[in-house]
Amino acid sequence: MKVLVLGGTGFFGPHLVNSLLASKHDVTLFNRGKTQPGLFPDLEKLHGDRDPNKEPGIKALEGRQWDACVDNSGYVPRIVSASAELLAKQGLKQYVFISSISAYAEAAMEKGNVDETAPVATMDDPTVEEMGAQFQNYGPLKALCEQAAEKAMPGKTTNIRPGLIVGPGDPTDRYTYWPVRVDKGGEILAPNAPEVGVQYIDVRDLAEWTVTMIEDGHVGIYNAIGPKHKLTWPAFLYGCKAATTSDARFTWVDEAFLLEQGVGPWMELPLWIPSEGKTDVQRASNEKAIGVGLTFRPSGVTALDTIKWFKEKWPKGRDKWRAGLKPEKEQQVLKAWHEKKGDATTKPAGT
Numbered sequence: 410m411k412v413l414v415l416g417g418t419g420f421f422g423p424h425l426v427n428s429l430l431a432s433k434h435d436v437t438l439f440n441r442g443k444t445q446p447g448l449f450p451d452l453e454k455l456h457g458d459r460d461p462n463k464e465p466g467i468k469a470l471e472g473r474q475w476d477a478c479v480d481n482s483g484y485v486p487r488i489v490s491a492s493a494e495l496l497a498k499q500g501l502k503q504y505v506f507i508s509s510i511s512a513y514a515e516a517a518m519e520k521g522n523v524d525e526t527a528p529v530a531t532m533d534d535p536t537v538e539e540m541g542a543q544f545q546n547y548g549p550l551k552a553l554c555e556q557a558a559e560k561a562m563p564g565k566t567t568n569i570r571p572g573l574i575v576g577p578g579d580p581t582d583r584y585t586y587w588p589v590r591v592d593k594g595g596e597i598l599a600p601n602a603p604e605v606g607v608q609y610i611d612v613r614d615l616a617e618w619t620v621t622m623i624e625d626g627h628v629g630i631y632n633a634i635g636p637k638h639k640l641t642w643p644a645f646l647y648g649c650k651a652a653t654t655s656d657a658r659f660t661w662v663d664e665a666f667l668l669e670q671g672v673g674p675w676m677e678l679p680l681w682i683p684s685e686g687k688t689d690v691q692r693a694s695n696e697k698a699i700g701v702g703l704t705f706r707p708s709g710v711t712a713l714d715t716i717k718w719f720k721e722k723w724p725k726g727r728d729k730w731r732a733g734l735k736p737e738k739e740q741q742v743l744k745a746w747h748e749k750k751g752d753a754t755t756k757p758a759g760t
Contacts, residue, residue: 411435412623413475415459415492416482418445420578421507424616425479426452432620439470440482459483461491470495477503477623485538486553493561503623505567506558510634510693511548512570521689525570525630525697529555555630567622572634572693573609573680576711577718583679584609586733587649588712589719594655598739598746599646600681601661604688606639607680611711618703631698635705645680645708652713662746670742676732 412429416422417438426449429436438449442456455469459482470492478496483489483506493504510518517527529552540546555568575584590597615633622631640648643659650657664683674682684690695703734742 410476410623411437411474413437413439413470413473413478413496415439415478415480418448419481420580421574421612421615422481423448423578424612425481425619428613428616428620432624434620434623437473437475439467459488459492460485461488467492467495470499472499474500477501477505479505479507479619479623480558481507483507483554483558484540484547484550486535486550486557487538489554490557490561493558493566497562497565501562501565503565503567503626503628504558504562505569505619505623506555507619508555508568508570509548509551510570510572510632512552512555513548513693515548518691518693519687521687521692522694523632523692524694525632565628567628568630569615569619569622570630570632570634570693571610571615572632574612574615575609575715576612577714578612579715580731582730582732583676585715585719586679586730587646588652588715590733591646591649591657591712592653592655592716594653594657596743597646597657597659598678598734598743599659599661600642600667600678601663602642602681602684603661605642605684606689606692607642607645608634608636608640608692609680610635611706614703614705618698621702625701627701631701631703632693632695633698633703634693634695635703636708637695637699637705640708648708649712652709652716660743660746662742666746666749667742670745672734672738672742677734679732 412434414422414426414436417426418440426436437453437455439455439457441458457465457467457469461467478501480489480492496504512529513523514528514530517523530548532546532549535553537546559566573583579585610633614635618633646659668683672678682691
């Protein structure tokens with residue numbers, strides 16, 4: 410099949426392209442030519458700007474035909490409309506939009522185990538195109554982009570909603586922090602939420618499944634999130650340890666205490682969202698995607714490969730991280746916790 414990839418050179422993009430090539434598809438890339446321009450020297454590369462209001466816009470796509478398009482770089486509905494409408498006029502058969510779990514309304518996510526029928530996030534002014542200071546518009550914009558793609562290609566659009574995408578090449582550090590921190594060893598601060606699940610998807614699993622969705626022609630909305638079965642915090646972190654030879658030992662700190670100490674959820678302590686007693690908070694259902702072929706490699710494999718990639722890219726380690734507790738703050742909170750408890754608690758509650 411002839412497949413157009415809008416983007417293709419960031420994090421998910423190269424894994425997608427490699428999966429397409431492994432399946433013998435004819436791949437064309439369209440991007441600005443600024444991010445890793447040396448990647449895939451043997452592929453056809455078309456250059457332009459996703460925004461049709463910026464020269465040269467998407468003129469390079471005019472007069473061309475592809476069987477499928479994977480929109481890996483759409484964040485603004487007006488811009489997604491432009492590419493989808495043009496390609497639809499030129500005979501495109503399937504438009505695959507990489508959206509996000511964040512497209513769901515927060516109220517729906519708070520209930521947990523959200524599926525594809527749940528309401529999506531909205532904005533008071535749908536013409537706003539900025540993410541906002543706290544990226545509060547990211548989810549609503551993704552939802553609007555989905556709607557724009559479906560409007561341009563009704564019945565021929567695949568909206569894929571991944572959760573946190575992780576693995577080799579991840580530029581965000583939101584997952585990478587954990588396997589690398591565990592590999593470093595020593596006492597590790599961990600959230601004491603033993604029944605709460607951790608969800609993410611290995612970038613390679615997402616890429617391979619996206620190719621399957623194209624080959625099988627599946628359309629509609631799908632949550633792309635793993636693992637197949639619930640992965641609790643203890644299972645997640647002990648799984649990371651099993652992928653290493655470190656002497657890591659976990660101190661499970663109550664969530665209320667973490668908040669009292671000013672530990673920030675999600676970015677400062679990656680993957681952690683205060684559960685408030687809800688074991689499925691922020692959890693999404695993956696049953697529909699599994700039903701059409703989504704599979705997951707073992708979590709330990711993702712951890713091991715992420716550590717290997719990290720060490721190859723930063724053999725001397727990193728001074729600056731985009732996410733994760735700074736060592737001095739981790740030690741500060743651990744010290745305060747031990748002073749409060751009068752011991753060195755290292756087991757999660759209920760184990």
